[in-house]
Structures are given as structure tokens and as C-alpha cells.
Amino acid sequence: MDSIAQNSLECEQAYELAISGKFPTADEAIAFLETFQGKCAKNLIFQSRLAALYFIYGRADEAEKLIQEGLSIDPTHKELLFSLGDIRLKQRDLDAVVAIASRIIEFHPEACSGYYLMQLGLIYAGRYEESIPYGREAMKREETPAFWLNESVACFQTGRYEQCAQSAYHAIQLDPKVLENRWGMNEAIYALGNLGRDDEALKLALRRKEVTENWQDDPVFMKALTLLTT
Template sequence: MFEKLEKAIKLVENGDISEGINYLHSLKQIANHEEKIMIADLYLKWGFLDEAKEIVIELLELYPDEGQLYIYAAEIEIEQENEVEALDYLDEIKESDPAYLQSLVIMADLFQMQGLDEAAEQKLLKAKVLAPDEILIDLGLGQFYADIGEYKKAIPFLNKVIERKEEVDSNAHLLLADAYVHIGKFEDAFVHYEEGLKDNIELNALFNLAFTAFQLERYEYAIGKWNELKELDPEYIPIYLYLAKAYEHEGVVEESYNIIKQGLQIDPDNKELLVYGGKMAMKLKKHDEVERYLSKAIEIDPGYIDALSLLSSFYLYNEQYEEIILLLEKAIADGEYDPQFEWDLANAKKQLDLYKEALNHYENAYTSFKDSKEFLEEYGYFLLEEGDREKAKAMFRKILEIDPANIEIEEELMRLEQW
């Protein structure tokens, strides 16, 4: 029979699917019970679920206490997206059955798919009690806790898998690396990303390896890995923003700007790339490009605070005070708000001699910037110009609380106190 099954397999693998399946149908008529399970396996593998189910149900009627048959039946129901029926089959397996452990793991997967995390955890922990040294249970628990964001719980189980020094799936290293990243242990994450990528390149893991290097300020290494990933998949968009940031950290601003332009060729409406492009254009004094990038980002997302704030600071640098007012007052009217808007509007209106309005914005900004020396100094001198010496002195005193060595402010305060 094995040779006949091999013939069916070869027919399907060679593309003669219809002939292979028909041949398998004919074998079903002469197969014994053990051989029928092998045929059901092939049906399941090739997606002929109804044919597989027919065999398994037939055998279950003959062997109602055979746990492995219930496993087969449950797997078929899962493939057909009948989770409730799958659980019913798994519930039939007795604790004394060798298939019981496997049933607990499958149940845990099903419960997790349904969002029943507590029930899934209970099944896995029960499996751990029954088979405390089973490496696949440790891997399952590690995966489960990582999936629900309990990274500190995941780490001991994943470490146990790796410490066994058996044939370890690279996935265990990558899961462990991800868990370490989420709790901020980047050095440990870096080691396991490298280990997990030794024999198999997985794009997300390669990105995460580079990101971990970036967090560790190993910018040159990160650049190398992100460029490697860019060669493998030029349309992997997250690369471009972080690669640009890494180049900026290395002081290669022109290359950072070029990387952003490459990313925007693939995804021209990526607002994060547009804002970073504006930032790099500002550093390179490409003023026309700054406004073009940032205006487009705001057009895509009128409430994008980073774009609004950066464009406002650009206008401030270029003394375009009317543009600041138009930009930020429209944003506020549209329901967008950031305390920096108040400070920028105060500055712009002060420059345009709109002192009452400027004062109102400074007062609104004060709550958010009362610990900023730069704001307190600007606000203090504005108050002084407006004749409010007492309030100006209060601002200067606050500066000295923050920075007692500020001689210029100390002298200004002394002059005011002598009046």
C-alpha cells in the first residue's frame, strides 16, 4: 500500500492533481484502517477536507476511544473554521489518552483565537503540569504570553527552550528577542535576533535587529542591516524613516535626505516621511522643499501636530509671522491643539504689535512651559515691555529656581528690584 500511496503523491506533486486524487479515491476502497488514516492525512494536506472527514468519522464509529482520531476530526473542523465543533471533538479525549496533551495545546490555540486568554492559559499550564519537560509546551507558553503582551512571563519559558540546547527553532530566539525589546533589554534582544537570523532571513526580524542596534546607538551596524533589508525588499516602507534617522545620527544629513526621497517615491503620501523630509530639508537649507514637504503632510492629515509645529517653527525662523497665524489659528479652529501653538502665536503676534492677543497666548502657554527657561525668559521680557514689572520679576525668579547660575537673569532681577 505504501508504494501505491507514493504513486498518488507523485501524481499530485507533478501537477496531475485530478488523476492523483482519483487514484487515492480508489485506494480508499481497499485500504485497512491504518492505511485509511494515511489517506486521510493526504486529503487533509491537500485541502480535501470533506473526504478526510468522511474517513475519520467512519473510523470514530469503530474506535470511539481512540484519542488521535478526535485530534484528526478537530483539525479538519478548524480548517473548515468550525471552532465549536473542533472543541466538541477535543472534549471527548480522556485524560488517560496519549493524545490528551496534544488536545490541551490545540484547545489553548482555539481559546486564544476566540479571545479567551484566561481559558487558553489554563489549558497550557495544565499541559505543563502533565509534561513538565516537554519543550514544545514551554515554547507554546512563551508564544502565548508574548502574544498577549505578558513579555516578562514569556521570557523564562523561551529561555528554557533555548537552554535545552536541543534542535531549537529559530523562532524561539526571535520570540525571545521581541520580548526583550518590549521590556527595554536591547543588548539581550540583539544577541537573540542575531542567533535567530543565522540560518533563516525573516524580514521583520531583520528590521527589528537593525532597530535594536539603533536603540543601542550602533548606527553604522543598523545602517548596514537596513540597507541589506532594502535590497531584499525595497518596498518595506518602515526602513526608510529609520534608515534616514540613522544616517542623521551619523552626521550624513544629505544621505538621510536622499533616503527619505527614495521612500517617498514608493509611498508619496507617507506623512512621517514627509515630515522627516521637511526636517532634513531644513537642516540642508532647502527652504522651498521644507514648505513643500510639510504642507503636503498637513494636506494629507490636517491634524498632524508634528507637521504643524515644524512648519510653524520654520515660519518663525524666516520671520513669516502672518503665515504662522494663518496656519495655527486654522488648526485650532479645526479642533487641533498643542501648547506649542500658543507660544508660537504669542511670538508671532508680539512681532506684529498685537500685544493684547500675544499676552493672552503667553498666559495660555504658561501652564505647559512654566519649567522652560527659554519660555520664562521670553515671557518675562515681554511682560517687562508691557510694563508689568511685578509679573516679569516672578518669571525671572522662576528662571533662577531652575538655573541658579544664570547671571544675566540675576542681574536683570537685581536691577528691577532696585527700581
């Protein structure tokens, strides 16, 4: 393995360790990752990871600065653009999310990240119908439960109840742990109820209840469970 590849591997491993929860405080996690900045100075993927960590722990200005520095070197860098888009999504600057997603798709049409970002941006903007084909494009490149759950939400909001339920089932098939998710799973339970398939809706709700801690703290789920059991 050459030195560049070795450095990239070490930087990625450092990031995974920093977000693992093994550090007692956010400052310690960040300080640990910052020790790799010299070794990873030319690694723009590492810069995107460090920026993401800054943002997670409330240091948005530093995250933005780091991303913009990287984009000044490579304005088309996929990971930096995605990190910027993720920040804008959390800030609910949805026009910016859509614009950034469009840039990723333009420069990296083979990657799923641009389509995924567009799918989420459009859903958050209430443009549910438009989001569905972008999710499908993402899944052509990499099928993950998150894409299916996003589609479940979009389909519920557009009255496609059968497709909403099927999308949730696809997500469960890929990873049964998604039963714990509010996003997409609650929509599927309500969709089945709207289709008159109360027994199936209750079965799904009970599966979710069985594996979900603090399910009582989810008022949307609690309402569905009450309706299905009374």
C-alpha cells in the same frame, strides 16, 4: 498581533532606544538601528526614523537618500515628508520647508504635522503673522507646549504682547518644564515688561531661573533679569 504590526512595534521601540542616549557613540546608535533594516524594509515610518537619526549625527547625504527612496515608493508619505521638511528647516531652506508643509497639509489635512512644520517655517522666514493661524490649526489636532511657545515668539514679533504672554502661560500649564526654554519664554518675559507688568515679568523670570541650569549663559534672559532687578 499580526506580524506586520509586531515588526512596526519593534522598529519603533528600536528607534526610541537608539535616540535614548544609552549608546556611547553615534556610530553605535546608528549601527544598532541599522540591524532592523531587513525586518523593517517595507516600513516607511522606520525609514523616516533612520533618516532622522542619520541627519542628527551629521550624515545628511545618507538621510536624504533614504528619504528620497521612500518617497519614490509613496510620494505622499506623511512621516517621510515631515522628516525631509525637518532637514530643510535645519538647513534653513525655508522656501522648501513651506512647500513640503503645503504638501503634507494637502495630502493629510487631518494631521497636525503639516501645520506645525508650516508654523515653524514661516516663523524662521520672518513671516510671523502668517504663522499664527497655522499654529492654531495644529493645536486643534494636537495641543502641545511647542505649538504655544512658537505662537509666543510670533506674537512677540508682531507686537501682540498680551497674546505672547498668554501663549507662554498655556505652554507652562501643559508642561512646567518649558520654563527652561529660551524660545518663547524670553519673549513672554519681555512682553510682560513691554506691557508695564514688571512684577509679573520678574515673577516669571525668577520661576525660569529657578529651574534652568546654566541660565547665566543666556544673554537675552540675563539682560531681562538685570533690567527687572535694578
